[in-house]
Amino acid sequence: MTIMASSTAIRPEREWNIGWTDVGPFVALIVLMLIGFLINPDFLSATNLANVITRSAFIAIIAVGATFVISSGGLDLSVGSMAAFITGITILFMNRMAAEWGMMAIPAGMMVAIVVGFLCGLMNGLIVTIGRIEPFIATLGTMGIFRALITYMSDGGSIPIDRSLRDAYRPVYFGTLAGIPLPIIISVAVAAVASFILYKMKYGRKCAAVGANEDVARYSGISIIKTRTIAYAIQGTCVAVAAICYVPRLGAATPTTGVLWELQVITAVVIGGTALRGGKGHVWGTVAGAVILELIANLMVLSDFVSEYLVAGVQGVIIIIAMLIQRFSK
Amino acid sequence: MTIMASSTAIRPEREWNIGWTDVGPFVALIVLMLIGFLINPDFLSATNLANVITRSAFIAIIAVGATFVISSGGLDLSVGSMAAFITGITILFMNRMAAEWGMMAIPAGMMVAIVVGFLCGLMNGLIVTIGRIEPFIATLGTMGIFRALITYMSDGGSIPIDRSLRDAYRPVYFGTLAGIPLPIIISVAVAAVASFILYKMKYGRKCAAVGANEDVARYSGISIIKTRTIAYAIQGTCVAVAAICYVPRLGAATPTTGVLWELQVITAVVIGGTALRGGKGHVWGTVAGAVILELIANLMVLSDFVSEYLVAGVQGVIIIIAMLIQRFSK
Amino acid sequence: MSSVLRMEREGEIDMAAEPLRHSILRAEGVSKQYGSVTVLSDVTLDILPGEIHAIIGENGAGKSTFMRLLSGYIEPTAGTLALNGEHVRFAKPEQAQDAGIALVHQEILLAEALTVAENLFLGRELMRNGVVDDRTMLRLATEKLAELGCLVSPNALVRNIALADRQLVQIARALLDDYRIVIFDEPTAVLAGDEVERLLAIILQLKKQGAAVLYISHRLDEVQRLADKVTVLRDGKKIGTYPGRTLTQMDMARLMVGRDLAALYPEKRTKAAGEAMLTVRDLSVPGFAKNVSFQVHKSEILGFAGMIGAGRTELFEGIMGLRPATGTIELEGKPINIRSPRAVLDAGIGYLTEDRKGKGLLLHERLAPNLTLSALARFHPGIFLRRSREQDALRAAVEQYDIRLKSFGVKAGQLSGGNQQKLLLAKVLLITPSVVVIDEPTRGIDIANKAQIYAFIQGLVAEGKACIVISSEMQELIGLCDRILVMRQGRLRGEVSGEAMTEHNVALLATSDAAADGNVGGTK
Amino acid sequence: DKKVVAVSIPAADHGWTAGIVYHAQAAAKEINAAFPNVEVIVKTSPSASAQVSALEDLSAGRKLDALVILPYTSEELTTPVKAVKDAGTFITVVDRGLNDSSIQDLYLAGDNIAVGRNTAKFLIDRLEGKGNLVVLRGIPTVIDDERIKGFQDAIQGTDLKVLDIQYANWNSDEAFKLMQDYLAKYPQIDAVWANDDDMLLGVLEAVKQSGRKDIKLALGGNGMKDIVKKVIDGDAMTPVETPYPPAMIKTAIYMTVANIVGQAPVRGTVKLDAPLITQENAKEYYFPDSPF
């Protein structure tokens, strides 16, 4: 009888999370690496790749957070200055505590960073959800606020980390585990956790639903305010993690720390295949996106034929081409 | 038919065209002016107001263009560097022609500016529509390109306008007509034309429709590609007009000209009541938004109690508060 | 079976006998495939002027696809179209429109951010000396809508008007110009009483004016009243074209389904309803409903009748915590916080929205995530979701509600209208509520599945659940419910039950103030 | 009534400008305390056009007796400053000259060309006139331009080879990345010059990480306290430093005030050149409590 007939005829669902959007960024990544190699063989040298990928860690980690915010239909322009602010707070705290607690000041400082980051994100979230302000404007505002705070804390100068702590802390950026630089391991870990939350837990579904259609989400008993606020809180926490890896790199927070990171972050997310209007998020794509950006910058320096004046332009062109490749090789 | 009659009686229909979104920005504007006056009476002095409003002309003009792009569901991050690029081209052209054509070089240069602006906008539009790339990424790319070009044209230095032209050109910014500074008149004119296009012509409807719901637009026989591309072209032309007024003010184009204008522009549009996700555009609100931003900056200079380091922060706070006022005084 | 087969052959109109010359639009062996999925195969059809031609078929039979194909929204993968004998190809809807073909979509396609008038004239604004002529457009809009009995202001944002009103606006779009071929794809699905009557009148008017009308509906009574010819589709194939008058509704049903059908409405249980399950007191939804109080009991099916705009939907949206509302509700004596939708759902009240596309389903999402969205809690035993469990749930739902789909990979938006409705029903019942509120349960559902859904609702109450049915189809309410509450202008006007449950009484309460609030059947 | 002295300077967007802001505010505090009849107002601007706006606002607000300005760029500020001048204000220009020198009453010139030149000279005799260099430049502006120009002119004709020049936006992060890439690209680098000390910090970090031994010298410029400290401590890689002391703004403000309170009428041009800071004279360029 018809029911049986039709339902047996149905072909099973392909495992849904391997569409083009998921491989696209990686294809682009590989293409880029090949081009890079042709331009300058040093490009694929272990040290160079290690350096580049390690550098991309900050953006990657922050962008993973941004994947939540954007997937839930939000946007966060404040991440760059938030990173600077958190770095500043953390260093000040560690320096203060170094005297009494010695090395213990470092883990303590890390905790502080996480807490501050979480709170900053929460603030952003509440302004956007409770305050019902366009995310773009709200976070543009907080961006200014964080930037001002770090400038104020540092008198416009820089907040260097205490000499006594520097060497103990240094490994967090420069150290390696089984030959792999720590920041890479950390960012992979962050991405792994994120993809679990996004693809294997309730919250992830809620995020995507809120981003895709607020009404449907509401009618399914999902609280838009809660979901989106949490997304911002996650973003804040990711920024904190990035800040923690960042401190040992230059050992100081300055008013210029993290300038324009927000643009790189959003670019990474979009290159990664997550739509700015919200919906399903692509964590691993985002990570690939972050690496791609850093590789392009690296390529600019390693190749000789780009006038220093034109670097920005060529980068722009490459990004656009990368996107086009993604689109049309579909 | 009783039910209908009374059922409409149950719920009076709010009509959009006199909605809060349209008065909101102006209320915020007035509130701001009052506060300013309390802080420093000079604030409302004729000269100061004239200065501020004149100054806001650039952002206002560009933001009017952005109202089209955003209303049609797009976004343009390249306006700032596009302005720099156009200014550069124009000045180079004028200087070159000054020798043969004398003063005629100025109107000629203006024409060039308009044409270049139109083409830049067109390019953005095509990349976004034909190339089907997220506007954010596409225009971030062209932003880099324009910035690189101006840096290249100026060898990283600056492109000053020829002395012989300076004085003849000066009035375009500093001149007045019937006591009103020219830039103000120009921006009002631009806004008037824009609101005519947006509210009185077919194209305006198409723009709003495309921004509001692409499927509906397509099914109504509206070409999304054409509509959105035109929006970007309009944006480009507006940038050109702004650039024309800009030249005499600073008399040179540098690689730092117009940095971060894109953020101010988008902020102005959103404060003006146009939603970033697209839909109806509010030209006059946008103009108000631009003035508000400039007023806030001006307020920072006139008020003596804000630490130099915190200016950015205070601006952020004020913007957020302004938005909150708009939201909740509804 | 045999009786059906015989009908299929004998009942059919002999096309050869039909004079082909004045057929204005002819589809010649058209097929449509999506990837490897064949949705429509080798359909041939002639459309004659001054004739109302009904297309009927089960959910997913391919009706909407066929209509989109005739009006240029999609192109056939095989076959051709001929306009007045000349071969035509519609690459874009405009081309079809220029050829005089208009389609009223099954799903509502309006820009919510624009006003009613702007939507009506979208893409073909009237101009006066180079400027959009708003005054005239507003006038025309008001007139056209009034003809359809829709009184929303043309300046209202579409976002703020009810579904029914939206549908009327959409219909008005197709009536603005005088098209030669007007296609209605389930226009009455969201309409009730008066609107339907008005629409049918207008359609007959079109016929008089010599236009050809294609009419799709699952309300076979309408088909019977209107259709000169009836064409039946089954699984994308054309079964045949039959003279409208001679077919009974049962014949149509048989032809659609390909087998004999049991009675539409299940036998009503005689045993009295149990004790109170849900109690609502003085519930008010500002602007929509005032001081509504009622009770629904265990194993009871309670109906809510009323004209469009009576505020039934808003009343229950209020109860579900989806709109600001005041008042108290108790479930089995326990008060429930109606501030948060989650709380109400968890308490065990399920609500199926009347707006499946806007508020029910994520159209760009796959089926499983849609199905489980409001019941995620039960799909992660630990902290992680179990994809496998979801897939099982989906398979079960597809079986149980006979959701017709060609592949589990499709997105919800790619399901046919009726199948979307079934998926939504499955989604709501997945939280195993003890009180189920169904707003327009069979909107866009074909007759065979209606029977299934009714039987299913019976099953629910048999398990001791309570069920509330909001419907604009009175027969549905009368056939299904134990009691019917009638709303008008946001207030409860009365209750009918038992013998008193007649269309006449319900209509009386729903419309006229004269029936001084419900001396028909005991009023509360 | 009070005499008003307006100070218009760039906002603190990197170390050096931060130093400017710091010293300007310090001067303002001291003077406002010391001279009851003088009021010094400090205003920072994040961009050239913002600075023009600030000038308009300041002069629209009140009558200015004197203006001390560190212009973003020469071209863009010339006309606006002239406008202020025409209102009868005493004009002190600091560091970057305007296109029309007739405008200024007093001019404290920092010498960016010299910064480049002196650094280059030092490198030349340290490396005996030959070797591979990489250079990091800042943001495309006049300062940056002049320093690079001074540097390149000075190494003309020597065997010092500039392998690469790229922008790092006076930002230590970007300098760090850029230096990493330089190191990856060039197997043999003898010396690095970052035309600002913020960037030098990043460079040093990158060199340290790479563990490369070929880099003999890494020089900066601007006289940031951390770097001056290195010089004092006789650091091998950074033995010298070229000052470009933000303190010049303080001097300028004092001289201006001296003018309008009519003590010592100072006019004309004061050229602060950029002598090499070496271990011997380093002490006098070391301000531990300045943020820079």
Ligand SMILES: Nc1ncnc2c1ncn2[C@@H]1O[C@H](COP(=O)(O)OP(=O)(O)OP(=O)(O)O)[C@@H](O)[C@H]1O
């Ligand atoms: N874009 C698509 N991709 C894949 N399958 C599709 C697509 N669009 C429609 N279908 C399938 O085509 C079949 C017919 O759909 P159609 O909407 O024409 O049915 P229908 O007769 O209108 O049913 P209903 O009465 O429920 O509206 C359905 O099985 C549907 O899943």
Ligand SMILES: Nc1ncnc2c1ncn2[C@@H]1O[C@H](COP(=O)(O)OP(=O)(O)OP(=O)(O)O)[C@@H](O)[C@H]1O
């Ligand atoms: N968001 C809204 N804003 C303003 N008015 C609305 C809104 N939604 C619905 N309405 C109005 O409320 C009235 C009641 O809505 P609705 O038609 O859904 O009630 P109903 O009794 O459920 O009718 P039905 O369910 O048959 O459509 C509608 O006539 C519509 O005009």
Ligand SMILES: [Mg+2]
């Ligand atoms: Mg259909």
Ligand SMILES: [Mg+2]
């Ligand atoms: Mg309803």
